[in-house]
Amino acid sequence: MRIILNLIWLVLSGFWLAVGYAVAGIICCVLIVTIPWGLASFRIANYALWPFGRTVVDRPGAGGASLIGNVVWIVVAGIWLAIGHVVTGLALCVTIIGIPLGIANFKMVPVSLMPLGKEIVPAP
Template sequence: MRLLLNIIWLVFAGFWMALGYLAAGIVCCLLIVTIPFGIASFRIANYALWPFGRTIVDRSGVASVLGNVVWIIFAGWWLALGHVITGIALCVTIVGIPLGLANFKLIPVSLVPLGKEIVPAP
């Protein structure tokens, strides 16, 4: 079932989201100071491609908390808002409900990506 959901997700939402996160990662990697944000964006792009069967584990420390505050101010809030809007739009149809829930699953990592690790779901 996870494979089927991931394929449907990839075709209808995941590919375009991953492209957006890849573009953001490339822009973030232009400056040396923002490279950690670029790496986090690449990690989210990977997660956005294939979200079913994986989960997020918190591994935060002091540096990641400070970085997440900066991320929320400049990028996190609009990324999370985009996932909320897209998730609500997908939940309008019965077929789109699992995809909408996957969008809601991406909100925490898009809001505060530093100090998060994406691991296979148990």
């Protein structure tokens, strides 16, 4: 079932989300100071391609630098990304087939808000 949901997700929204996050990651890596956000953006892009069967957990040992980086990220981009995921999730939930995809979009809100100090792992 996860493979089918991932394929539907990839066609309907996952590819474009991944492209958007990858472009943001490239831009952040070109600007040397923002490389940590660029790497986090690449992780989110990978997660946006295949969200079913994976989950986001806090990375052990993430400290104060991650907290400060996340505050900066929320102000610069995180709030807009989270709003985009919520709006897209609501739009996907209009149909019965889109409900799991909408839930996957809602699942991406926390990592789009605060990507530093997070790790994407296989779901149990």
